[in-house]
Amino acid sequence: MQNIIWSTGHHLKFGNITGSDNCFLYDEYGNRLVDLESGVWCTNVGHNNRRINQVITNQIGRITHTGFCYGHPAIDETALKVLEICGLKGGKCEFLCSGSEAVEFGMRIARTMSERPLALTFADSYFGAYGDAATKSKEGWFIYDRLNCGCASSPEGCTGECEEFQKIPFSETGIFLFEPGSSMGLVRFPSGKLIRNISERIKRYGGMILANEVTTGMGRTGKWFGYQHYPIQPDIVAMGKGIGNGYPVSVTAISENVSQKLALKRFIYAQSHQNDPLGAVVAREVIRIIEDENLLEACLQKGNYLKEKLEGLKNQYPVIKEIRGRGLMLAIEFHKDANLVYEMLLDEGYIVCKRPNAEVLRLDPALTIEMETLEWFADTLKEIFTKNDCYS
Ligand SMILES: Cc1ncc(COP(=O)(O)O)c(C=O)c1O
Numbered sequence: 419m420q421n422i423i424w425s426t427g428h429h430l431k432f433g434n435i436t437g438s439d440n441c442f443l444y445d446e447y448g449n450r451l452v453d454l455e456s457g458v459w460c461t462n463v464g465h466n467n468r469r470i471n472q473v474i475t476n477q478i479g480r481i482t483h484t485g486f487c488y489g490h491p492a493i494d495e496t497a498l499k500v501l502e503i504c505g506l507k508g509g510k511c512e513f514l515c516s517g518s519e520a521v522e523f524g525m526r527i528a529r530t531m532s533e534r535p536l537a538l539t540f541a542d543s544y545f546g547a548y549g550d551a552a553t554k555s556k557e558g559w560f561i562y563d564r565l566n567c568g569c570a571s572s573p574e575g576c577t578g579e580c581e582e583f584q585k586i587p588f589s590e591t592g593i594f595l596f597e598p599g600s601s602m603g604l605v606r607f608p609s610g611k612l613i614r615n616i617s618e619r620i621k622r623y624g625g626m627i628l629a630n631e632v633t634t635g636m637g638r639t640g641k642w643f644g645y646q647h648y649p650i651q652p653d654i655v656a657m658g659k660g661i662g663n664g665y666p667v668s669v670t671a672i673s674e675n676v677s678q679k680l681a682l683k684r685f686i687y688a689q690s691h692q693n694d695p696l697g698a699v700v701a702r703e704v705i706r707i708i709e710d711e712n713l714l715e716a717c718l719q720k721g722n723y724l725k726e727k728l729e730g731l732k733n734q735y736p737v738i739k740e741i742r743g744r745g746l747m748l749a750i751e752f753h754k755d756a757n758l759v760y761e762m763l764l765d766e767g768y769i770v771c772k773r774p775n776a777e778v779l780r781l782d783p784a785l786t787i788e789m790e791t792l793e794w795f796a797d798t799l800k801e802i803f804t805k806n807d808c809y810s
Pocket residue numbers: 516517518519521544545546547597600630632633634658659
């Protein structure tokens with residue numbers, strides 16, 4: 419990897435990875451690694467999924483890419499299914515290439531429609547590598563810090579009843595960009611009351627809710643989408659990561675109402691890979707696999723199992739401060755030394771995600787992970803704590 423541009427903070431964890439199977443990666447020497455990070459939280463139905471491989475193989479023998487002004491039956495069919503699972507029947511979809519792009523595309527639509535100058539979001543939300551939401555310019559955004567307001571320390575977290583909440587300029591706000599709990603990688607879920615309070619006010623002023631489901635979508639939290647844990651229905655949903663299971667396809671879905679109003683506006687967006695048939699075929703198969711294999715239910719069961727195991731460790735080892743999670747999106751917060759645990763897990767062949775500048779390890783295994791693999795992980799973690807006196 420000497421001919422590659424490395425971003426600051428990125429570095430090689432292992433030698434070359436040359437093979438994979440579900441939650442296992444194999445390096446060039448045949449070593450097996452357990453991937454509890456799902457390749458930056460993407461491979462929700464497992465690495466090297468045979469069904470995904472098959473549809474890709476079938477499709478590349480026919481047509482992979484066309485351009486803006488072409489159709490393919492799989493594009494419309496997948497769009498219909500996507501709209502059904504996100505509660506936006508009658509709406510429309512666009513197939514794009516990354517999570518960042520799906521959010522940016524959603525924001526461009528929302529800005530085109532909005533009659534008010536501001537978009538609201540939380541200080542602990544991430545939206546992508548570029549674009550309006552990544553930049554969050556002072557002129558266009560109101561950023562609410564729900565983790566440092568008057569009611570942040572209550573058991574539920576901010577409920578929208580504090581002084582700081584009253585300062586949100588709802589009358590100037592036309593968009594709420596909601597990221598339901600990935601929280602800069604730290605897995606912190608906003609309270610139901612807060613989200614209800616915000617969405618009621620946004621709707622009162624005729625605004626829109628855009629849900630960023632890039633990480634929380636495609637079954638990751640035990641429901642199709644993270645916003646489905648809240649009493650709201652977004653107008654726009656941005657999906658990425660899991661919808662391509664590692665293939666770079668993403669989707670933005672909009673409601674029927676938004677789509678009808680958008681049709682009356684001048685809306686321009688063009689890049690080379692909008693609505694490619696290959697991406698649509700992959701997304702369609704991911705959805706079918708999640709349905710056929712009951713992976714939403716499996717995700718909840720496996721997530722609860724892992725959470726229970728981790729809670730057990732927390733009761734035994736005071737170095738663990740908190741376990742957070744919904745479905746198979748979990749975080750272990752330590753009082754100290756998360757990095758040491760991360761390194762020791764790597765030595766044992768377990769890949770988890772270490773968040774920079776936080777004592778947090780994050781776990782997002784594939785929904786198809788075997789219970790046995792979760793058990794091995796919990797046992798390995800316990801062994802690490804037992805062998806190292808500093809953790810007892
Ligand atoms: C919550 C969230 N939104 C958006 C993105 C951007 O997605 P991508 O990296 O595919 O562009 C990420 C990526 O980590 C994310 O975690």
